Amino acid sequence: MTAVAAEAVGRSADDAELSQLNRDYVRAVEERNPHWFDEHLAEDFTNTYADGTFADRAEFIERVARDSGLSNRRLLEVAIRRMGDFAIIHARTISNTPSGAEVFTRYTDIWARRDGRWVCVSAQLTRIA
Numbered sequence: 055m056t057a058v059a060a061e062a063v064g065r066s067a068d069d070a071e072l073s074q075l076n077r078d079y080v081r082a083v084e085e086r087n088p089h090w091f092d093e094h095l096a097e098d099f100t101n102t103y104a105d106g107t108f109a110d111r112a113e114f115i116e117r118v119a120r121d122s123g124l125s126n127r128r129l130l131e132v133a134i135r136r137m138g139d140f141a142i143i144h145a146r147t148i149s150n151t152p153s154g155a156e157v158f159t160r161y162t163d164i165w166a167r168r169d170g171r172w173v174c175v176s177a178q179l180t181r182i183a
Contacts, residue, residue: 068141068172072134072165075172076143079163084127088119095174096166102178104159114177124149124157139167146182158182 075094082090092115099111109117132145143163148156164176 068136068167069134071172072136072141072143073132075165075174076132076134076145076163077129079174080127080129080147083118083122084125086119086121088115091115091118094172096168099174100176102176104179104181123152125152126150141165141172 078090079094081087095111095114097111099114101109101114103109127147127149130146130148132143135142135144141164143161143165145161145163147159147161149159151157158181160180160182162178163174165172166175167173
């Protein structure tokens with residue numbers, strides 16, 4: 055296999071892995087699964103919520119475990135941009151409030167390959183009216 059072909063295979067495998075991690079991230083939020091985040095967030099992870107507040111890793115994991123009031127999250131418009139051992143995922147979700155109203159959220163997650171595995175180092179959410 056040539057170096058170019060090997061790089062393409064590696065890129066394809068990384069893209070598939072990042073795509074799965076993104077789906078699992080959204081599912082872990084939906085299921086309020088702090089254990090998934092404990093395993094996949096970098097120690098120096100920071101989140102920016104839609105209201106502009108920040109949360110460190112521990113605060114984010116604690117908040118994930120609480121009910122957000124939203125359910126039935128679905129992924130839309132996922133775009134993964136990879137730059138070596140660094141990746142940015144832009145996406146949009148649609149969720150339902152308890153009354154059934156739809157809520158749209160855009161997010162950007164930043165992933166880094168550290169010690170041979172992808173970990174999320176930062177996330178930012180924006181609610182769309």
